[in-house]
Amino acid sequence: MVQIPKTPGPSSPAPRPVPTSADVARLAGVSRATVSYVLNNTTSVRISEPTRRRVHEAAKELGYVPHAAARSLRAGHSRLVLMPAPDFPVGPLYSRFISELQWALGRLDYTVVQFGSVGLHGDEAVRAWAELRPVAVLVPGAGLGPQGVEVLKGSGARAVVTLGSEPVDGAHALLMDHEAVGHCAGSHLHDRGRRRIGVVVPREHGLESFSLPRLKGVRDALHGTTATLTELPLAYAEDSAARLAASWRDLDLDAVFAYNDEYAMLLMRALQDEGVRVPEEVAVIGADDLMLGRLLRPRLSTVHIELPSGRDLAELVDRAVRDPAAAPETHKVLGATVIHRDSS
Amino acid sequence: MVQIPKTPGPSSPAPRPVPTSADVARLAGVSRATVSYVLNNTTSVRISEPTRRRVHEAAKELGYVPHAAARSLRAGHSRLVLMPAPDFPVGPLYSRFISELQWALGRLDYTVVQFGSVGLHGDEAVRAWAELRPVAVLVPGAGLGPQGVEVLKGSGARAVVTLGSEPVDGAHALLMDHEAVGHCAGSHLHDRGRRRIGVVVPREHGLESFSLPRLKGVRDALHGTTATLTELPLAYAEDSAARLAASWRDLDLDAVFAYNDEYAMLLMRALQDEGVRVPEEVAVIGADDLMLGRLLRPRLSTVHIELPSGRDLAELVDRAVRDPAAAPETHKVLGATVIHRDSS
Incomplete structure (x- = not known):
């Protein structure tokens, strides 16, 4: 990684003290309460236009910015x-x-x-x-x-x-409900006549809360049919995909739900490099409906997700x-x- | 988009008041200052172990969490x-x-x-x-x-x-320094013998602060050579890429720096669909060194960026x-x- 060395340099003047609403009040010649009413646009208190203007000008001159934390302490809650x-x-x-x-x-x-x-x-x-x-x-x-x-x-x-x-x-x-995503994909592959269905489960940490419900959704979709389901652990890396593709003929699958479009792109490339024909030998479907799926050949089927x-x-x-x-x-x-x- | 309707429901009890350090002090039978010393792990003040324990137990029982804003108001600055x-x-x-x-x-x-x-x-x-x-x-x-x-x-x-x-x-x-990214790409294409070089400039708002320096970097790299530079405005959409690819033969370019790997993937697909051979007729280079570039065929040349x-x-x-x-x-x-x- 690029290193950031410590560059010694001449010192600039010490920072000014932070202006407070008391400073604004002093400069404008009004009370702190008036400053607060004006700067918070309080409508319950009538304040004359010239006073308002004096407060705004003093705040501007001093570079005063209200303190969100102090304001929320006073108000009892923040935004x-x-x-x-x-x-x-x-x-x-x-x-x-x-x-x-x-x-x-x-x-x-x-x-x-x-x-x-x-x-x-x-x-x-x-x-x-x-x-x-x-x-x-x-x-x-x-x-x-x-x-x-x-x-x-x-x-x-x-x-x-x-x-x-x-x-x-x-x-x-x-x-x-990510089960719905898997359910869609599983039903689609079954409807297309596929019966030996693989489901990619990413090895990457943090994706379980998406991948496990998606897997369960496929399982539910295939429940009561003659189709089989095979879990396919896959890391998002070329060598992991190449290993999976190399053992593909042994797995004897005719379809795969690849978790999402990015894993689908990775796996489809590895299968094609291995000479496995998509979709003739294996149907592939991703999820997320990203642009990249439309750019692949064959164009990638996908599950469109609406948030x-x-x-x-x-x-x-x-x-x-x-x-x-x-x-x-x-x-x-x-x-x-x-x-x-x-x-x- | 999915609608979230308002679901009326029975009301649950009103929220409890938020516990303060004064509540903790009262329950533990100590001063507020002691509560503050204990919970902020202040080392400059000696406080007995039993007192510390009482404060911690009281805080836990009340569910008291210190207020970062109040603390930073006292300390004069936040973290x-x-x-x-x-x-x-x-x-x-x-x-x-x-x-x-x-x-x-x-x-x-x-x-x-x-x-x-x-x-x-x-x-x-x-x-x-x-x-x-x-x-x-x-x-x-x-x-x-x-x-x-x-x-x-x-x-x-x-x-x-x-x-x-x-x-x-x-x-x-x-x-x-995004000029360096463009400079690398421009020099590379020139070194590969290309002389009629296109540079993709994304139409998307917000990317100018990257794309313009990258463009300038290519220009600088080609300065003093016989190579020409052509700007190619491109939106990240299939139709925009298809239009650019359809007019490709007229542009008479033999190389393109495609801004980044994603735009490169988009443009390369459109060129290939149009029958333009990569890299024989046009050399393509992206930037960012994303996984997807390694999955394309031909594999995508790129500028690796180190942050x-x-x-x-x-x-x-x-x-x-x-x-x-x-x-x-x-x-x-x-x-x-x-x-x-x-x-x-």
């Missing part, structure tokens, strides 16, 4: 929505969902921060989130239990929302914040449909 | 490192860099939050960051000017670090926080080397 950064590799689909959500919450005047939880686990992570006193917490993936919800609520969070495959006691749940809109989720958060005593809501929010192209 | 979320689409390379950085800062006892800046611009964004009173701010991309640095420092940030192509007055700069290690950057942030009066440091941190495969 901070905390999202722990997910502990799984984030794909383009999820990235777009997150930025749409941030945009929608921003429109509702919330401040969204993504908390880097790398290296923090369980209770320790939850306490670190709670220390920031968020008004709402959105937790992707598994990892939060009912106790964690208690800690967050006990620290003033008015809404806790989980995005995952299981609801958690006390929290609103957006259920991401909830950021706007809908932002509205749920806002409702929950306004009414923290309301019973937790549970919504199934993941839509899955097959897009049939040339590989299956 | 919060704020990173505005970048305003460009984030690739796998950058994602890995961010999580490595978060991990390294976490090890140094900082709390890292990524601030969702969607919809906020310029001064407004800077003021929103400043309201959280971060001890350090890491700003990716362009968009922060010297005035913004002043606002942040005036609000107590001890270190402001930019990651981009230009240094900003008053801030430490990690210069990401600074998260650990080095975390140490720079920590040094800057400890010595806020030190002169801003500037480091060139982006390494670029060609990986020659079969497409060029």
